[in-house]
Amino acid sequence: MKFQDIKRSIKNKFESAWANRAVLKKFYQTKQGIAAIAATVLALALLITVIVMSAVIPSGVRLAPSEGGAYTRVASSKYNHGVYYSDDKGNLYRSDDEGNPLYSSLVAEGENVYLNDIMTDPNTEYLFCEDINNVVYVLEDTGAEFRLVCKSTSNIALEKMLADEHYIYLVKKTGKAISLEKHEKSVFENGFPEAKNAVSRGTLYEVSVRSGEVSLEPANEPRPVGYGIDDGYLYIFCAAGRIFKINTDFAGLKQVNAWVNDDILTIDESEFDKDAYFVFGSMLSLCGAEYHEGQKTFYMLDTSANIYACTGDVFDYRNSERGVLDYSEYLKAEISFESGYGPINRNNDNSSSRNTPPMYLHEESNRLLIFFTSSNRVCGFDVSDGVDRLFDSALEYNIRAVAYNGDGTQLFLCFTDNDNITFNLSVSSPNIYMKGVYKTLATVFFVLGALLVVTAGILIGCTFKSGFADQTKVVLKDLVKQKWVYVILACSLALLFIFCYYPAISSIALSFTDYTGANPSKQWNNFKNYVTIFTSMEAIRSFGNMLIFLLADIVTAIVPPLMFAFCLSIIRSKAYSKTARVLLFLPTILPSMATTLIWKFGIFGSSGALNTVVRWLTGNSDITVNFLFNNSWSLPSLIFMGFPWVGSYLIFYGAMMNIPSSYFEAAELEGCGLFKRFFKIDIPLITAQIKYVFIMSFIASVQNFGRVYTLTGGAYGTDIPINRMYSYLLAQDYGLAAAYATILFLFLLIATVFNLRMQTVERE
Numbered sequence: 098m099k100f101q102d103i104k105r106s107i108k109n110k111f112e113s114a115w116a117n118r119a120v121l122k123k124f125y126q127t128k129q130g131i132a133a134i135a136a137t138v139l140a141l142a143l144l145i146t147v148i149v150m151s152a153v154i155p156s157g158v159r160l161a162p163s164e165g166g167a168y169t170r171v172a173s174s175k176y177n178h179g180v181y182y183s184d185d186k187g188n189l190y191r192s193d194d195e196g197n198p199l200y201s202s203l204v205a206e207g208e209n210v211y212l213n214d215i216m217t218d219p220n221t222e223y224l225f226c227e228d229i230n231n232v233v234y235v236l237e238d239t240g241a242e243f244r245l246v247c248k249s250t251s252n253i254a255l256e257k258m259l260a261d262e263h264y265i266y267l268v269k270k271t272g273k274a275i276s277l278e279k280h281e282k283s284v285f286e287n288g289f290p291e292a293k294n295a296v297s298r299g300t301l302y303e304v305s306v307r308s309g310e311v312s313l314e315p316a317n318e319p320r321p322v323g324y325g326i327d328d329g330y331l332y333i334f335c336a337a338g339r340i341f342k343i344n345t346d347f348a349g350l351k352q353v354n355a356w357v358n359d360d361i362l363t364i365d366e367s368e369f370d371k372d373a374y375f376v377f378g379s380m381l382s383l384c385g386a387e388y389h390e391g392q393k394t395f396y397m398l399d400t401s402a403n404i405y406a407c408t409g410d411v412f413d414y415r416n417s418e419r420g421v422l423d424y425s426e427y428l429k430a431e432i433s434f435e436s437g438y439g440p441i442n443r444n445n446d447n448s449s450s451r452n453t454p455p456m457y458l459h460e461e462s463n464r465l466l467i468f469f470t471s472s473n474r475v476c477g478f479d480v481s482d483g484v485d486r487l488f489d490s491a492l493e494y495n496i497r498a499v500a501y502n503g504d505g506t507q508l509f510l511c512f513t514d515n516d517n518i519t520f521n522l523s524v525s526s527p528n529i530y531m532k533g534v535y536k537t538l539a540t541v542f543f544v545l546g547a548l549l550v551v552t553a554g555i556l557i558g559c560t561f562k563s564g565f566a567d568q569t570k571v572v573l574k575d576l577v578k579q580k581w582v583y584v585i586l587a588c589s590l591a592l593l594f595i596f597c598y599y600p601a602i603s604s605i606a607l608s609f610t611d612y613t614g615a616n617p618s619k620q621w622n623n624f625k626n627y628v629t630i631f632t633s634m635e636a637i638r639s640f641g642n643m644l645i646f647l648l649a650d651i652v653t654a655i656v657p658p659l660m661f662a663f664c665l666s667i668i669r670s671k672a673y674s675k676t677a678r679v680l681l682f683l684p685t686i687l688p689s690m691a692t693t694l695i696w697k698f699g700i701f702g703s704s705g706a707l708n709t710v711v712r713w714l715t716g717n718s719d720i721t722v723n724f725l726f727n728n729s730w731s732l733p734s735l736i737f738m739g740f741p742w743v744g745s746y747l748i749f750y751g752a753m754m755n756i757p758s759s760y761f762e763a764a765e766l767e768g769c770g771l772f773k774r775f776f777k778i779d780i781p782l783i784t785a786q787i788k789y790v791f792i793m794s795f796i797a798s799v800q801n802f803g804r805v806y807t808l809t810g811g812a813y814g815t816d817i818p819i820n821r822m823y824s825y826l827l828a829q830d831y832g833l834a835a836a837y838a839t840i841l842f843l844f845l846l847i848a849t850v851f852n853l854r855m856q857t858v859e860r861e
Contacts, residue, residue: 139553160196162186169211171498171511175219175460178503179238182511183212189226189236189243194502196509202243204234214255215498219390221260221282231255235285249289257324259331261345264296266331273318275301275333279347297347299354301333304369304376306420311369313353314361316341316376322455323386327393327409334386334397340377340422342412349374371414378421381405387458387465389480396465396480397424398456402432404467404484429484432476434469462505468496601842607835626836639816642732646817647798653742654794655787662749663775678750681743693807696738701725701808731813735804745790752783792852796845 162168162184171182180192187205189212190198205212205228212234216225223246226234231252237244254270265285267278269292278295292298301316319341323334326345333341343350349370356362385398397405407427416422457466463481468474475496477487498511559566576583611622630636661681668674684692700706701724712718724734756779764774780787802819805811811820822837 136553138549138556141549168511169213169497170215171500171509172215172217173500173502173509174217174224174238176217176222177238177240178461180500180502180509181215181217181224181238182509183215183226185209185211187211187228189215189224191238191243192509194507196507200242202236202245204228204236204243204245205232216255216258218258218260218265220262221265223258223260223265223282223285225255225258227253227255233289235289246285247287247289256321259324259326261326264345266326266345268321268324268333271300274315275319275321277301277331277343277347277350279345297351299347299350301341302353302357302376303339304353304371304374304420306366306371306414309366310363311366311371312361312363313357315357322383323388323395323397325386325388325395327388327395330409330412332388332395332409332412334383334395336383338379338381338383338399340379340412342375342377344373375412375414376420377412377414377417379424380421381424385455385467387456389458389460389463391460392480394480396456396458396484398467402434402467403428404430404432404465404478406480406484430478430486432467432489434474457499459501459505461503462501464501464505466499468499604835605839605842607832608839610832612832612835613830622832626833627840629833630836630840635816636818636821638814639811639818639821642815643799643817643819645732646736646801647795649736650798650801651791651794653736653739654744654790657742658744658746658790659749659780659787661743661746662753663779665746665750666753666779667771678747681746684743689803690807693738693803697725697808701734725809726813728814731809731815735808735815738804738808745793748786748790749783752786753779756782788852792849795848795852799841799845 160168166185169183169185171180173180180194181189182192183189183204187203187207187210188201189204190201193199204226210228210230212226213229214227216227222237224236224238224243226236228234231254233249233253233255235246235248237246255267256270256275257268259266259268260282263282265280265282267280269276269278276292277297277299278290278292279297280290280295284290284294301319303312303314303316305312316339319333319335319339320337321333322336325332325334329345331341331343331345333343335341349372352370353374356364381397381399382401383397384400387396388394389396394406394408397407399405405424405427406429407424411422411427414420455468457468458464458480459466463479464487465478465480465484467476467478469476474489476489479485479487496510496512500509501507502509555569559569608626609621609623611625665674665677665681668677687695698705702708703721703723707724708721711722712720722730724730760778760782761774764778769777800819801817802823805815805817805820806823809815811817811824818837818841822834822841825831825834825837
């Protein structure tokens with residue numbers, strides 16, 4: 098085809114399209130055209146909604162044991178890349194990559210006996226499993242079943258199992274000390290070996306070097322947090338920053354144990370073989386350590402969330418100053434964290450923290466995970482070349498154990514909160530790395546989708562509802578004409594949403610979750626918090642007290658102020674009226690807390706006004722009535738507080754003074770007395786003010802936290818829901834506190850709407 102022909106063809110198509118534009122324009126001005134636009138916009142909105150739903154990080158597949166119960170532990174083997182998990186019935190499972198059990202075996206038998214730990218090592222085919230009674234089972238995974246090699250005949254507190262080419266090393270806790278045993282692998286085929294039959298064994302001892310002398314003493318509760326075997330040395334990392342380096346033939350350990358019994362021994366430095374056994378100290382407090390066998394590198398995590406990486410040759414006494422090593426030059430990464438939510442700290446005896454992994458290393462994918470205390474936060478690092486942060490994300494809380502499958506494509510997490518194993522995408526998935534980005538995009542897509550849905554609704558209304566298009570045009574013109582007014586209103590509403598509506602909505606959502614300081618994972622629990630409230634007799638009594646206070650507060654907020662206001666309005670002397678108004682108003686300028694304390698100590702106190710009157714009336718100077726700390730007097734005393742309840746008299750007085758005097762003159766001519774005038778004229782004409790005081794008193798009474806908290810703290814039968822809410826808030830039970838707040842909010846909302854509805858009916 099010639100160039101001229103191509104040019105002519107393109108020109109004809111453009112001319113045809115231009116000729117049809119009028120037809121298209123006319124079409125889109127019809128109802129069908131507008132409907133097509135609306136349908137397109139709505140389809141886009143639905144598409145964006147689907148994108149939003151799919152943009153979140155997959156939560157993973159959560160499995161439950163087929164026989165009920167719960168999973169207790171998960172571990173992976175670097176020897177055969179198998180993943181193993183156990184349940185609370187004593188079963189051990191070999192899993193595929195999807196979490197489905199390939200085969201299983203009943204390992205621990207007995208009621209409520211389950212496997213508390215599963216230990217593996219890349220240098221041995223054996224699995225060491227320990228149950229809650231500290232019985233150790235040695236198994237071999239044949240690839241088709243589990244073979245029980247042997248089990249211990251007594252309870253053994255096994256801290257760790259490590260292995261090299263020919264030997265297995267057992268780290269045991271004996272009382273407050275840590276003992277080591279070295280056994281040939283073959284002996285386990287003949288039964289679990291006793292400590293006395295070990296190739297070598299010994300107990301950890303501290304080593305301190307000062308002025309050419311070495312001091313040796315038993316290590317008291319060293320609390321190991323990490324282990325490793327490198328170039329013929331066994332390393333044990335402890336919580337207090339102590340690092341024990343022992344040669345694998347235990348020669349140095351034998352030497353130490355030969356010299357030391359239970360006392361401190363000081364010997365000449367030249368007599369001590371520091372190459373065979375040495376203990377390094379530092380200013381660090383460690384909470385985890387992992388060994389990367391391929392890199393021959395140790396990764397350490399301190400309690401300030403700093404990651405250090407160093408090779409085994411760093412742990413040389415020649416590099417230390419009196420046995421203290423400086424790790425500052427080996428610092429590779431620092432993780433910021435909120436106060437109180439740092440990494441797992443194993444310096445205490447908290448069993449949950451000691452059973453939770455603060456860090457986990459997967460060599461095949463070079464992924465290092467750091468877990469945080471009392472938080473669902475996890476940080477991931479790539480240690481292929483240095484320590485590079487990959488993500489800072491949230492998975493699940495109370496992670497009891499973690500493991501990868503062989504190629505690192507699946508991350509296995511075992512939880513103690515729901516007692517299930519969750520199979521999640523591994524940290525190599527971009528979905529996890531980009532969680533923050535996905536959240537931002539999800540928010541943008543959600544807002545955009547909402548705008549498109551609103552736009553589609555308007556277009557559909559313009560298409561199918563007569564007059565709607567004209568109304569829309571009027572509204573749009575008004576928006577353009579008074580744009581600054583609407584901008585100011587929009588800013589105000591935005592601030593209200595951020596600081597008022599959003600927290601309120603979030604609080605309602607929290608009321609359906611298990612959210613505590615110890616478990617801040619905000620797990621959905623349906624109506625558990627509300628069931629807890631309405632099945633608690635203490636909570637029911639607190640709601641009863643709230644109703645008693647509510648009734649008393651409404652009566653005292655309306656009746657006495659009405660009487661005072663009426664009396665002031667009929668006083669003929671302006672001077673007396675002015676003096677009375679000033680005296681009645683003065684108490685209201687006192688700070689509310691000062692007024693509360695005056696009532697607590699000056700009136701209800703043991704030396705207060707009421708006890709003084711009681712002593713004067715009884716003639717007994719030793720008598721004291723506990724008005725606030727007595728089940729019989731506390732509630733009435735709190736109701737009596739504020740006497741004579743002047744309160745809002747000024748509102749009623751101002752309303753009465755605005756009543757036309759001609760009404761009173763006519764009533765006086767008709768012979769209407771003051772009492773009849775009060776009920777027939779004054780009260781009906783100030784009904785609006787009475788309703789206002791009623792609503793405000795209703796809300797203030799339900800929310801009156803300071804009265805009970807300051808005077809009795811909710812004790813002696815005076816507890817109310819808002820005080821219980823605050824108590825649960827202090828106890829960090831945020832879900833239950835939010836449930837109380839939601840109940841009070843709904844109670845006030847229903848009462849207020851009902852009252853406003855009644856006013857509307859009266860007006861109509």
